[in-house]
Amino acid sequence: MSKKLILAIFTFLLVLISNVNADSLFRTILVTTQPISFYFDGIKSVEEKPGTFFNGKKDVPLSLVYEETTYVPLRYVAEKLGKEVGWDQNTKSIWVGKKPTRFEPETVQSSLTRKSDHALFGLRINQTELDVIKLLGQPNRVDKSKLGYEWWIYNQDYKKYIQVGIKNGKVVDLYSNAEELIISDNLKLGDTKAELQKNYSLLPTVKVNYDNANFEIANDLNKRPLVLINNVPFIFYIDKHNQDRITAIRSMTVENLIKSQSYSFRFFYTNKEPAYAPPALTAEEQDLVNQSNEKQIFDLTNVIRARYGLAALKWNENVANVARKHSLDMLTHNYFDHTSKTTGLDPFQRLTRSGITYKSAGENIAMGQFDAIEAHEGWMNSLGHRENILNKDFTMLGVGAKGEYYTQNFIRK
Secondary structure (H helix, E strand, O other): OOHHHHHHHHHHHHHHHHHHOHHHHOOOOOOEOOOOOOEEOOEEOOOOOOOEEEOOOOEEEOOEEEOOEEEOOHHHHHHHOOOOEEEEOOOOEEEEOOOOOOOOOOOOOOOOOOOOOOOEOOEOOOOEHHHHHHHHOOOOEEEEOOOOOEEEEEOOOHHHOEEEEEEOOEEEEEEEOOOOOEEEOOEEOOOEHHHHHHHOOOOOEEEEEEOOEEEEEEOEOOOEOEEEEOOEEEEEEEEOOOOOEEEEEEEEOHHHHHHHOOOOEEEEEOOOOOOOOOOOOOHHHHHHHHHHHHHHHHHHHHHHHHHOOOOOOEEOHHHHHHHHHHHHHHHHHOOOOOOOOOOOOOHHHHHHHOOOOOOEEEEEEEEOOOOHHHHHHHHHOOHHHHHHHOOOOOOEEEEEEEOOEEEEEEEEO
16 A cells, blocks of 8 residues: 555545544634724724725724624724734733833732632632632531532631532532621622612523523512522522511522522423432432531521520530421421421420420421521521521520421520
């Protein structure tokens, strides 16, 4: 076989392989060029070839339109205004007008050290777990979430409490109701819903794309406005009993927002139905999630008490067992009530029958909330439940979670 023939076969195979892999290497971007007219200081610019200009080497389009945005070359605009344009290859710098006598080397600022705009204690969705450790250190506790990721819990200082959801080494969920939380220069906890509306568009329907489907999410503008900031979902929890002030903030991936099903939605798809349901859990996994929800409800209760200047409650395992039994009773027998449908006992009788002595007691129950965060925020927007959480006389708390049934029992010894 001749060398020329071998070379021809090799060239053909190379072209064939390049064509086969083209979809994975390139993405087509549709742009359009239009004969747009330009005016400078009220005078129309006349070009030899309408819609183009000479860039020193050849005629190029005066404008490109991509996704309804028009792009105009910097060189064209600057030179029409009498400004020279240059490029420094070493520092990757563009200069307009007077050439700098010295080019400063580019400094890349870490996402952990720059100003934390739209971040929860400096953290954002999709940062790495290494970023989290650099900023916050190792978590005080690691919990299991219903959506399969880990919750890293930072509860050493209730004024800086934060939960960080980690999956495959990336941040996928963030939540805090801590006193020192600031979301941006213009927004922090304690600001009003009216101030939130000044900074962000609160829409009745939020549209997102997930798993090749278009979702339309019915927003809860009353208690949990959902806002997309740089295409990242943020939930602002509103305290209806404190002048409609922001009481907590949660940020998560679009996938987690959809799979949590915390908002009603509808979706449209062409071929395959999107995977919008939360993952099925084994009995062992659900038990771990239950334990995590119990601990988080305990923490969130103490965080909000700290914000109101109240003493932290102590965990009481015997009280927690009473709460667990009631949550399980409601789950097993499909009811929702403070009085058991199977035993007829009310919360105070259940505590007494379990040998627990107390001077005063209270109970909160919730059903249908996706996780501890949603259960807690729901209680805080219900006056009676809120009064139990912020009761200055209570000293101990036990929490019982079974599936989407939650029980809090408060006592004062």
